[in-house]
Amino acid sequence: MPSWIHQRRGDVVNNTAPRNMSTTSSTPIIQDLAARIRGQPGGNTAPIFRSEKGQLPMLHVPHTFQNNFVAVVGEFVGTFMFLFFAFAGGQVSNTPKPAEGAPPNTSNLLYLSLSFGFSLLVNVWTFYRVTGGLFNPVVTLALCLCGGMHPVRGVLVFASQIIAGIAAAGVVSCLFPGPLSVGTRLGGGTSISQGLFIEMFLTAHLVFVVIMLAVVKQKSTFLAPVGIGLVLFVNQLVGLYTRIVYINTHTHTHTHTCMLTVRLGTYYTGCALNPARALGPDVINRSFPGYHWIYWVGPLLGSLLASGFYGFLSIFHYETVNPGQDFNQWEAAAGPGPWHEVVNEHSGAPNHSHLPGDQPTLHQDNAANTGSDSGPADKEYGNEQV
Known part of the structure; x- marks a missing residue:
């Protein structure tokens, strides 16, 4: 020894x-090991991660080919698994019953929303420790804007997620009988401009939840996949309604019903909220509506809206409005008010204006997995202080 x-x-x-x-x-x-992670004296070797003011934990990971490769592969597999089970659930829910020849309505909607929401929940929780569990190009963009991901890795992950969406749609098309029925379309009298803003606002909701639960580290961060999956479920209920369109055809000898087209989300937008989710089925079906661009522009605008709102809250130090939510010893000792000033005072850091995303709750080196925040002097890991 x-x-x-x-x-x-x-x-x-x-x-x-x-x-x-x-x-x-x-x-x-x-x-x-904990001392090395925090970079405090007493560690045997150099710190594993270096905390720099204004940086999120993901930026502490060395920018190397190996890490980028793992991030790309992890996001590809995670996005594939998320969309595979979501598409498969949609394919099953859109398959007509043999007797009636038509799918259910409200139960169909609930089933499909659960397929997407719980598929995202499970796979985000699975890959959260590997890549962060993004699975959405506009979420990747938001992390880059908030400083949570290096731009080079963001570009690589963005491309990986797009390819994974196409691959997931292709595998579902091969495994399940019938035409692929998980494409996104406008319907129910929804105009292109309405569809654009529906996609924008629902995506902004999703991205803001991801930022506040997963990017901003807190004691509840380990439960972030639950919140992320549930917000997608709620948004699916709002923006998605499914139906199958049939046409009656008459011949000289008999009348029969044949399926003309199968479309998902015809009443509103299909609730894509994810360019990879919208692109994959259209590529496999080789069918692009003239308004396909709204499934890119809408989510991208939503990502910008959510990131901008988070930056706005950060500029005005939102953490001082309702302090004590994580209830650390150092936060409790500071009492009500701008406790970030107390942190700077104890840590010796100058009290200057914070950049967006630069709060004490972000100055943690992966503390979310332990359910604790870093204080000015000591840091708690479970019931131990190190």
Whole structure:
């Protein structure tokens, strides 16, 4: 066993452990690792992550080919899995019943919304530790705008998500009988301008939830996939309605019903909220409506709207309006008011105007997985202080 481990154990037993180590713990290796992650004195080697003011945790990861490759592969697989199960649920819900020849209505809508919402929930939770679980090009754009992702990685992940959407639609088309019926179309008298703004506002809602639950680190961040999946479910209920269009054809000898076209989301927009989700089925079906562009421009505008609103809140220090929600010891000691000033005072940092996304809650090195925030001096990991 390395000598430095014995030395650390001796420090703990003799109650001479450095400030960044707990005297009640018997796991000095973990404590040393925590010290290295935070970059505090007492770690055996250089910090794993370096906290820089105004940066989000994802920027602490070294910008290397290996990390970018893992991010691209992870986002491809995650986006594929999310859209595969969502498309498969839509295909099943749009398959006519053999007896009546028509799908249900409200139950059909609920089934399809659950397919998309819970598919996103499960796969975001699965890939959250790998890539962040974005699965949406406009969410990737929002992270780049908020400083949560390097632009180069953002471009690579953006392309990976688009390709994954096409691949997921292709696999569903091959596995399930009948035509692929998960494309997005306007309907119910919805104009192109109305469809554009519906896509924009629903996407803004989705992206803002992602920013506040997943990008801004807090004690509830580990539950972010639940909120992200539920907000997609709610938006699907608002923006999506499904129907299958039939036409009666008459011949000289008999009358029968044949399916003319199968369309998803005909009453409003289909609730794409995701260019990869809208593009994939249209590529496989080789059918692009003249207004396909709204499924790109609308979500992109929604991403800009959500990012801009988050930047607006950050400029005015939204965390001081309702402090104490994460209830750290250092936040509680500061009492009501602008506790970010107390953090700067204790940390020795100058009290200057924060940039968008530069709050104390963002100065965490992946603390969300432990359910704790970093304070001015000590940091809690579970019930231990390191």
